[in-house]
Amino acid sequence: MSQTDAATAPSSGPAPDSAVSVRNVSKNYGPVEALKNLSLEFPRGELTSLLGPSGCGKTTLLKIIAGLLQPSAGEIVIDGNTVTAPGPDRAFVFQDFALLPWASVIRNVAFGLELRGVARSEREAIAEKYIANVGLSGFENSYPHQLSGGMRQRVGLARALSVDAQVLLLDEPFSAVDEQNRRKFQEDLLELVRNENKTFIFVTHSIEEAVYVSDQIAILLPRPSRVSEIIRPSGFRNKGIENIRRDPEYLDIVDEIWASLRSYAE
Ligand SMILES: Nc1ncnc2c1ncn2[C@@H]1O[C@H](COP(=O)(O)OP(=O)(O)OP(=O)(O)O)[C@@H](O)[C@H]1O
CATH class of the missing domain: 3.40.50.300 (P-loop containing nucleotide triphosphate hydrolases)
Structure with missing residues (x-):
């Protein structure tokens, strides 16, 4: 081996x-x-x-x-x-994606940046980029319950990528x-x-x-x-x-x- x-x-x-x-x-x-x-x-x-x-x-x-x-x-x-x-x-992608059910895709992706006090326009621009990178363009305003398991998983990944850990x-x-x-x-x-x-x-x-x-x-x-x-x-x-x-x-x-x-x- x-x-x-x-x-x-x-x-x-x-x-x-x-x-x-x-x-x-x-x-x-x-x-x-x-x-x-x-x-x-x-x-x-x-x-x-x-x-x-x-x-x-x-x-x-x-x-x-x-x-x-x-x-x-x-x-x-x-x-x-x-x-x-x-x-x-460090950014953690959890098994169950740990998304906020009441927040849209873009807010979920931008959430780590929101916690860090990044201004809304800046954090949404960064979130847009990673939403596109994980193949979710067009779903920015959807909510987690409207997405398949695979799409929710992509939201979790985009959130982890967007904080630039x-x-x-x-x-x-x-x-x-x-x-x-x-x-x-x-x-x-x-x-x-x-x-x-x-x-x-x-x-x-x-x-x-x-x-x-x-x-x-x-x-x-x-x-x-x-x-x-x-x-x-x-x-x-x-x-x-x-x-x-x-x-x-x-x-x-x-x-x-x-x-x-x-x-x-x-
Ligand atoms: N909070 C806890 N209290 C007591 N024992 C725990 C706790 N968390 C994990 N363990 C025990 O520690 C060991 C390691 O658990 P861990 O979840 O890290 O393993 P894992 O390799 O990720 O498991 P799996 O492959 O099944 O997901 C297991 O025997 C588990 O039962």
């Missing part, structure tokens, strides 16, 4: 191209040890997926990076600063949409990673999805979780998105990850 030691946390200081460093992080919920001494580097401008058995602590790690949860031990370092709380450098945290953002939309989003996500130069941290249950969208995949062990391996799919990245799913390297990596994870399947 194509592993690289460079992607695991060094004992002193982050790798030069690392946007987020997870250093020796443990998290206990009372007697439950969710994460144990977990270290991981997230390269800047790349998409890293967290993949592992159900309940291994993927969402816990994402929330600790977001500053929504405190680690029991260890630290998260972003650009030299230890994370202590949520901050404007350097780190985007996505917790299974495609889990609530049908297979066709899911594939379209995966293609769109690859485009966004290429065009936005942000660091994406992506939780998924799908091996195929992780291999399709990721520059780096961190396989987590069952609870108490640590990183068992780092995989960097690379050979098929520039062969065109329509060719990835039948590329031999893609298929081999999917098989190899399944071989690693199958013993944990329920």
Whole structure:
């Protein structure tokens, strides 16, 4: 399997191209040890997926990076600063999109900017741009209940993009949409990673999805979780998105990850 030691946390200081460093992080919920001494580097401008058995602590790690949860031990370092709380450098796309049901699409997308005190005309111009980028032009004045699950998901993504955070945290953002939309989003996500130069941290249950969208995949062990391996799919990245799913390297990596994870399947 194509592993690289460079992607695991060094004992002193982050790798030069690392946007987020997870250093020796443990998290206990009372007697439950969710994460144990977990270290991981997230390269800047790349998409890293967290993949592992159900309940291994993927969402816990994402929330600790977001500053929504405190680690029991260890630290998260972003650009030299230890994370202590949520901050404007990170935006979270929740599993259920967390949209405001009473607000229009444009207000939902602009909401993060509204909270930051950005003037209405400016925030609506920014929101318009990202609404267009995620393919929702024409739906600015619709309300969440008027949209399909896939469209609501795009609103959540546009909101996260519009605050211009350097780190985007996505917790299974495609889990609530049908297979066709899911594939379209995966293609769109690859485009966004290429065009936005942000660091994406992506939780998924799908091996195929992780291999399709990721520059780096961190396989987590069952609870108490640590990183068992780092995989960097690379050979098929520039062969065109329509060719990835039948590329031999893609298929081999999917098989190899399944071989690693199958013993944990329920
Ligand atoms: N607030 C909490 N209190 C107690 N235990 C919790 C809490 N949140 C999570 N846990 C436990 O911590 C472990 C890790 O949970 P987490 O949701 O981070 O895993 P996950 O890998 O994201 O799970 P899944 O793949 O099923 O979404 C699980 O055993 C879970 O039951």
